[in-house]
Amino acid sequence: xxxxxxxxxxxxxxxxxxxxxxxxxxxxxxxxxxxxxxxxxxxxxxxxxxxxxxxxxxxxxxxxxxxxxxxxxxxxxxxxxxxxxxxxxxxxxxxxxxxxxxxxxxxxxxxxxxxxxxxxxxxxxxxxxxxxxxxxxxxxxxxxxxxxxxxxxxxxxxxxxxxxxx
Amino acid sequence: xxxxxxxxxxxxxxxxxxxxxxxxxxxxxxxxxxxxxxxxxxxxxxxxxxxxxxxxxxxxxxxxxxxxxxxxxxxxxxxxxxxxxxxxxxxxxxxxxxxxxxxxxxxxxxxxxxxxxxxxxxxxxxxxxxxxxxxxxxxxxxxxxxxxxxxxxxxxxxxxxxxxxxxxxxxxxxxxxxxxxxxxxxxxxxxxxxxxxxxxxxxxxxxxxxxxxxxxxxxxxxxxxxxxxxxxxxxxxxxxxxxxxxxxxxxxxxxxxxxxxxxxxxxxxxxxxxxxxxxxxxxxxxxxxxxxxxxxxxxxxxxxxxxxxxxxxxxxxxxxxxxxxxxxxxxxxxxxxxxxxxxxxxxxxxxxxxxxxxxxxxxxxxxxxxxxxxxxxxxxxxxxxxxxxxxxxxxxxxxxxxxxxxxxxxxxxxxxxxxxxxxxxxxxxxxxxxxxxxxxxxxxxxxxxxxxxxxxxxxxxxxxxxxxxxxxxxxxxxxxxxxxxxxxxxxxxxxxxxxxxxxxxxxxxxxxxxxxxxxxxxxxxxxxxxxxxxxxxxxxxxxxxxxxxxxxxxxxxxxxxxxxxx
Ligand SMILES: Cc1ncc(C[n+]2csc(CCOP(=O)(O)OP(=O)(O)O)c2C)c(N)n1
Ligand SMILES: [Mg+2]
Numbered sequence: 001x002x003x004x005x006x007x008x009x010x011x012x013x014x015x016x017x018x019x020x021x022x023x024x025x026x027x028x029x030x031x032x033x034x035x036x037x038x039x040x041x042x043x044x045x046x047x048x049x050x051x052x053x054x055x056x057x058x059x060x061x062x063x064x065x066x067x068x069x070x071x072x073x074x075x076x077x078x079x080x081x082x083x084x085x086x087x088x089x090x091x092x093x094x095x096x097x098x099x100x101x102x103x104x105x106x107x108x109x110x111x112x113x114x115x116x117x118x119x120x121x122x123x124x125x126x127x128x129x130x131x132x133x134x135x136x137x138x139x140x141x142x143x144x145x146x147x148x149x150x151x152x153x154x155x156x157x158x159x160x161x162x163x164x165x166x
Numbered sequence: 167x168x169x170x171x172x173x174x175x176x177x178x179x180x181x182x183x184x185x186x187x188x189x190x191x192x193x194x195x196x197x198x199x200x201x202x203x204x205x206x207x208x209x210x211x212x213x214x215x216x217x218x219x220x221x222x223x224x225x226x227x228x229x230x231x232x233x234x235x236x237x238x239x240x241x242x243x244x245x246x247x248x249x250x251x252x253x254x255x256x257x258x259x260x261x262x263x264x265x266x267x268x269x270x271x272x273x274x275x276x277x278x279x280x281x282x283x284x285x286x287x288x289x290x291x292x293x294x295x296x297x298x299x300x301x302x303x304x305x306x307x308x309x310x311x312x313x314x315x316x317x318x319x320x321x322x323x324x325x326x327x328x329x330x331x332x333x334x335x336x337x338x339x340x341x342x343x344x345x346x347x348x349x350x351x352x353x354x355x356x357x358x359x360x361x362x363x364x365x366x367x368x369x370x371x372x373x374x375x376x377x378x379x380x381x382x383x384x385x386x387x388x389x390x391x392x393x394x395x396x397x398x399x400x401x402x403x404x405x406x407x408x409x410x411x412x413x414x415x416x417x418x419x420x421x422x423x424x425x426x427x428x429x430x431x432x433x434x435x436x437x438x439x440x441x442x443x444x445x446x447x448x449x450x451x452x453x454x455x456x457x458x459x460x461x462x463x464x465x466x467x468x469x470x471x472x473x474x475x476x477x478x479x480x481x482x483x484x485x486x487x488x489x490x491x492x493x494x495x496x497x498x499x500x501x502x503x504x505x506x507x508x509x510x511x512x513x514x515x516x517x518x519x520x521x522x523x524x525x526x527x528x529x530x531x532x533x534x535x536x537x538x539x540x541x542x543x544x545x546x547x548x549x550x551x552x553x554x555x556x557x558x559x560x561x562x563x564x565x566x567x568x569x570x571x572x573x574x575x576x577x578x579x580x581x582x583x584x585x586x587x588x589x590x591x592x593x594x595x596x597x598x599x600x601x602x603x604x605x606x607x608x609x610x611x612x613x614x615x616x617x618x619x620x621x622x623x624x625x626x627x628x629x630x631x632x633x634x635x636x637x638x639x640x641x642x643x644x645x646x647x648x649x650x651x652x653x654x655x656x657x658x659x660x661x662x663x664x665x666x667x668x669x670x671x672x673x674x675x676x677x678x679x680x681x682x683x684x685x686x687x688x689x690x691x692x693x694x695x696x697x698x699x700x701x702x703x704x705x706x707x708x709x710x711x712x713x714x715x716x717x718x719x720x721x722x723x724x725x726x727x728x729x730x731x732x
Contacts, residue, residue, distance in 0.1 A: 013296070014284060014288075016345075016517075017285070017288065018288065021289055025289050032710075055476065057481065058476065059473065059476075059477060062472050062473035063473050065471075065472070065473075066471070066473050068292070068293040068313055068347070068349060068350050069349055070349055071348055071349040163348065164348050164349075164351065165348065166346040166347070166348045
């Protein structure tokens with residue numbers, strides 16, 4: 001099963017490579033991985049998407065917790081949560097295709113953010129499966145390139161990830 | 167007090183109670199060496215190869231329970247240390263390894279003797295740090311010792327760029343009294359509800375089995391384990407790493423389990439109904455084929471590392487906590503419950519075990535002509551009264567050491583179980599001898615392994631470390647040869663080495679005593695003579711049966727009940 005895992009880490013050099021190294025060394029797969037600073041300068045937040053059966057996910061969470069710089073790990077599957085990903089799609093768009101792209105973007109609540117005589121670039125935000133559905137819907141429209149941010153997750157409700165006290 | 171980075175490092179070591187650094191100098195650590203030179207409290211042992219330094223510190227740590235400390239230079243100094251670091255990591259040994267690094271301004275420029283130490287060691291340390299500024303030195307070192315020695319212990323690398331130890335840059339020094347890390351808070355105390363559940367299962371077991379590992383030794387819980395086991399009256403088996411935590415000579419002890427474990431231990435594992443795993447990690451050399459492992463058992467698992475629990479084998483009652491504290495709580499509850507139920511089933515279980523024990527799986531064929539390696543280990547036990555510190559290298563001799571030297575105390579059996587590092591034995595023995603100069607220290611090795619860190623014979627002379635080397639020289643990379651005999655139709659690819667040195671002369675040229683022993687009737691005399699030379703390192707080159715095999719054996723892919731007996 002696909003899991004979104006959120007990680008708060010001490011904002012030290014090499015934090016990312018500790019996580020990436022763990023996954024490659026232990027043969028876990030990473031579908032996507034996002035890292036960025038948070039409102040707390042001392043922390044950075046990683047969101048990764050992985051898959052595996054229950055035992056594998058349990059090990060992944062334990063192994064992440066074992067990394068000395070990891071402050072907190074949360075498997076988003078354990079709580080009600082919202083998933084979002086950003087995708088930019090550059091398409092070849094001539095003549096009638098321009099109309100079609102325009103319509104599809106509208107249906108998926110995307111925005112056209114760059115236009116040339118021969119291309120459109122569409123920006124789309126949503127859970128991963130919505131972005132996949134958009135790509136499917138493009139059908140035979142030629143794609144020039146796609147760039148995706150990887151999924152982000154945040155829990156629903158008023159509470160954030162709890163940072164342990166020292 | 168204003169101090170330079172190098173001086174701060176030395177002061178931190180003093181504050182941590184470090185008496186010895188094992189190391190080797192080079193450009194990037196010269197400032198540190200200069201600071202070490204100008205004081206007397208912290209000793210330094212100069213090795214002959216950085217791998218030797220780490221194994222020595224490791225042997226010291228395993229013998230004493232204190233963290234071992236290493237200092238090596240950048241580049242090749244650090245890469246030479248990596249095998250030692252990985253060895254310690256696999257066996258959870260607390261080390262603090264200081265590696266020199268090039269000047270901060272040069273990092274990333276492919277400078278002379280630059281290598282990314284933090285990157286190279288990341289997968290084989292518990293944690294690593296780079297000290298980016300002298301102001302971070304003291305706190306980083308405090309954290310390094312804290313992380314290395316608490317929770318599940320392990321090696322920590324501290325990488326120090328040369329400019330950080332510049333003697334011209336002095337800052338006020340104060341060693342932090344405490345560390346607190348929000349990201350690292352190991353669990354000591356087990357969950358009391360889980361402990362109660364476990365004890366309920368334990369006292370009602372019909373066919374119980376206690377299975378313990380290196381965690382009991384590391385957690386200094388030998389006494390608690392012994393009390394626990396004897397209170398229950400249950401059979402116990404120990405892993406290669408756990409030997410000695412429970413006295414091997416006691417009748418409840420069934421010997422080691424696993425690939426070269428005893429028949430009674432492995433059959434006991436296979437047929438038990440409650441398995442009590444303590445400080446052990448269900449390693450593949452222990453479990454055999456996982457799908458056939460302990461098919462009838464409810465499993466209790468006590469370990470300080472949550473990630474060890476249900477990693478290979480899913481357990482019924484997991485308990486995260488320090489072995490010592492959990493065992494203490496369990497003993498109390500067992501007392502309250504009035505001990506184990508003395509049932510007919512338990513009696514029948516012991517009868518069954520005695521039958522398995524009656525197979526005498528460790529018997530071997532005697533020869534008047536050629537020395538049997540097992541016999542040498544048995545005689546070593548007798549001559550040292552079973553009370554020596556024994557290190558080993560890796561191969562058949564390691565298994566014979568584990569099988570035939572009945573360890574009765576923890577910390578006395580020192581071997582590379584997890585990584586299986588040939589070359590470990592001699593430097594580890596020197597580290598143990600350094601820690602306990604008045605105790606007997608023997609290194610059981612093979613003619614292959616001993617050559618991997620043979621240069622440390624020179625260190626042994628310089629620091630007067632008269633260990634006894636018991637080389638079981640079968641002329642083969644014996645463990646490799648055994649597998650080739652069993653599984654490759656006897657095609658001995660590269661398991662025979664020509665042109666072995668004359669080990670007697672070799673020992674002599676290093677300033678030690680060498681002996682070559684060829685006849686079974688000379689074994690005991692040679693050992694006695696060697697151990698009588700209290701202040702000399704003696705290299706005993708025993709010419710042993712070249713084609714002797716380690717039995718019993720669970721072949722790869724088999725279950726523990728599918729042993730080859732002879
Ligand atoms: C550094 C290293 N290289 C290779 C091996 C693989 N290996 C395991 S046992 C063994 C043979 C060891 O030979 P020897 O030291 O003579 O011991 P014996 O098995 O003959 O007792 C080898 C090559 C290893 N464990 N470590
Ligand atoms: Mg050999």
